[in-house]
Amino acid sequence: MLEKTFALLNDIPGGTYVPDEKKCYDDAEIEQLSQILKRLLWAPSQIRKKLQQAGVTIIPCNFYSEIPSIEDIERSFDAPVQNFDLIFDDSGMKEFLAELHQFSHEFDPPREAIVGGSYSWEGNPFSFSDAMAYYCMIRRYRPATIIEVGAGWSTLVADLALKANGAGEIICIEPFPPEFLRGIDSVKTLIERPVQEIPPAFFNASLRDGDFLFIDSTHTVKHGSDCLHLYLSVLPRLSRSVFIHAHDIRLPATFPLNELRDKHVYWTEQYLLMAYLIDNSRTRVQYGSTYHFLRNRQQLNAFMHGRFHAGGGSLWFSQKGAPSA
Template sequence: MRGLKDLAAALRRRLRPSLPPPGGEEVLQFIRDGHRFVWSPPEIRRQIQSHGINIVPADFYSNIPLIEDLETTFEGAPTRRPVYDKVFDAERIAAFLAGIAPFAAEFIPPDEGDEAACSSFFWKNSQFSWTDAMAYYCILRARKPKRVIEIGCGFSTLVADAALRMNGSGEIIAIEPFPRPFLPRIGTVSEIIRARVQDIPRARVLDLVGGADILFIDSTHTVKIGSDCLYLYLTVLPDVRSRLLVHSHDIFLPFGMPLDWARDRQIYWTEQYLLYAYLLQNPFARVVFGSTYATEFLAAQTLSLMGGKCPPGGGSLWFELNAGV
């Protein structure tokens, strides 16, 4: 969620300048200590984790990629390759992009703003921008939804609010365990559910989603025991029977995840691989737009959509469920 991302970024900014990189005997001592602690009992590991640190094995079976594996991955290193492309239809995506483009001219947010005290969207925020923001605005203007469910809220909610106000109708139900201060002040937000989505009973989530036109997902991006991604893609979406347009964020399909995120930032998000498996040969789901795909393979159309207001790019993926309903 955005609150957790902000916390991680703040910790990195605060700690990195004051802590010189370790070396020599310090590294060797850490390795010795690591071998002791990696198999320590749960109560010790819980204490370590409470300080924002995990000590896990690094071997053939590790779910965290080894740095040497990143250098030889079939996804492409150093030049990435579109190896996950079977769910993309260029003609469909180009037609979808053409359908939302007429609304782009009216979306003119400022470049700058104050993340701590903003009341409307601006391009140079740290969370949600580029083609992601432009497409979201245009999609809501084109579809004119009565209800938008956002799982993970923040600057995307400001974009949705601007579009719904232009539409003259529509509500946002926000599911966000760590809401930003401005969230309760957004006029089109009718309800804020301060909880992790996986802690909300499935029947309640299905009821909310069943009454929505748009489901906007910005999750933890993790595939692990009990994660929000498992809950949504494996227990919620398969039981949706109504027509629904779904968004997932920080998805870089048809490419793999950015290798430098894992190598340099220790971000090991795997949501997009679960999502790709969910979409493959799924007769009830079809991809209609992707920011990464459009930027790479429909460059002229995407540049036209952006109109020089902000560079193209981003990680939004949009797919439609039950389009024939």
């Protein structure tokens, strides 16, 4: 089955865009496949569960689909791409970045890891200006406790900064921890469970004023997701005044066309985050890697000292404690 289509795909790497005029499938084979998949669309859940265990899911494609169609995605980029500016204060964010800059000369890791379990710029998902900002945030505001929801390479950065401070500890909530996480000195607690299982009271018991809540989630807004728990249950109930981080946030922009269309990146966390921040008197956006890359690149480049590329997806905001949390 699909022999002709696979032959056409043979020399095309996965995630590559192929324009419509260059056909990469056989009509008859794809029509046959679509009929098979339609029969399975409303099949008993045990069949769909088996497919999902193999890494494949089948969902309807219609006006109400939670995953946008390729046509929807491409059409959305035909019009001017919407910018989401309501939560940003340009002058305030430039002043905040200037505050962080005083510590930026300290953070100078190698491009490639010298030993296993050590931080380097290359070969990891937490790099660019995100890493520089995290290090400088810790050095500037000296948190006693950092809770990381999603841990790994970011934890290596935090460990370096806390050691430079001479104090501080990390609590990691990470259901799939890399082995090196267990050897990081500043990690005092490792909770190998999904954050959905951690009640809001835990965060209030663990954090004090000035501490950090670092979020690097699945980025998905769906039934039972970590994002729903964090943004709708945990954050509104935080009783302490803290700094909060969210990762892979592209605001004030959307995700780029190639990631949406060709790489199945349908992350919607940033829109729930923005809804949380709009007109929220308790919060103030302080730093955004994408924001500065798009609107303030000269200052961001200076922040990096030429050590690695500017950019990234970190967004930091401060939040005042809830009086009745």
